[in-house]
Amino acid sequence: MGDLYNSYAELASGQIEGIDYQRSWRISAFSTLLHLAIHGGGIETGTSELAAAASGDMHDWYTLDGFKAAGSNDELHVTSTRYDEPQALAMVRAASHVVSWHGAAGATATTYLGGLDYNLRDQIGQSLKEAGFTVQLASEELNGNDPQNICNRGTRGMGVQLELTTAQRTAFFVNGDMTRTGRKSTTPAFTAYVAAVNAGITKCLVTAGQG
Numbered sequence: 001m002g003d004l005y006n007s008y009a010e011l012a013s014g015q016i017e018g019i020d021y022q023r024s025w026r027i028s029a030f031s032t033l034l035h036l037a038i039h040g041g042g043i044e045t046g047t048s049e050l051a052a053a054a055s056g057d058m059h060d061w062y063t064l065d066g067f068k069a070a071g072s073n074d075e076l077h078v079t080s081t082r083y084d085e086p087q088a089l090a091m092v093r094a095a096s097h098v099v100s101w102h103g104a105a106g107a108t109a110t111t112y113l114g115g116l117d118y119n120l121r122d123q124i125g126q127s128l129k130e131a132g133f134t135v136q137l138a139s140e141e142l143n144g145n146d147p148q149n150i151c152n153r154g155t156r157g158m159g160v161q162l163e164l165t166t167a168q169r170t171a172f173f174v175n176g177d178m179t180r181t182g183r184k185s186t187t188p189a190f191t192a193y194v195a196a197v198n199a200g201i202t203k204c205l206v207t208a209g210q211g
Contacts, residue, residue, distance in 0.1 A: 003077055005076075005078050008084050009084075022064070022065050022067060023062075023088075025060070025087060028059055032095055033059040033096070033205075034059065034060040034061065034099070035052075035062075036092070036098060036100040037050070037062070037102075038085075039064070041064075041065025041067055042073035042180065043065075045183065046103065046169035046178065046183060047101040050101050051099075053190070053194045054101075054198060064088075080144065080149045081148040089153070095154040096154060096155050097156075097201070098150075098153075100115070102162065104164065106165030109134060109171055110164075110165045110168060111136075111163065111164050111165075113137055113161075114161040115143075115151050115161040127196045131193070133196065
């Protein structure tokens with residue numbers, strides 16, 4: 001099934017911000033690294049929490065969270081190649097490094113790695129593997145390699161897309177509770193995962209002389 005909306009403007013005309021969904025962001029005075037979760041809240045559950053945690057107190061982050069009843073948040077999904085919400089685009093265009101967080105289906109805990117920033121992608125993947133998480137390169141439908149994908153629209157024309165299966169995201173919340181309230185209680189696996197992603201990012205930036 002395709003998206004109900006083909007642009008943010010269409011979504012905004014058909015849904016009510018503050019009731020059906022909410023945009024949130026932070027812009028750092030110094031960082032050029034951005035963590036995105038454009039399908040957050042109830043759309044691809046857990047991705048907003050991951051993006052916010054990975055950004056820490058230093059880096060930029062942006063989320064669009066779905067607040068609709070369970071089973072209805074899919075209609076808030078605007079695919080990454082057509083995601084044109086102005087605030088998100090402005091932040092991406094100012095960022096040198098972009099990590100876009102997504103949820104994929106799957107009963108096995110796995111992260112599918114994509115995006116055009118192959119070096120950063122591989123550094124994150126290696127760090128996750130060393131921390132005991134399962135990763136693999138994404139298939140074509142999930143690989144985020146389209147230049148129009150929002151993760152690839154930063155100053156360097158490349159970014160990283162992380163697609164975490166349902167099983168992997170469920171492991172990050174106490175008792176596997178993926179409800180809005182349940183996602184406030186994270187597990188040690190959540191902390192370890194975020195730390196591994198950040199270790200990969202740090203290694204990449206230090207190697208590039210940007211750390």
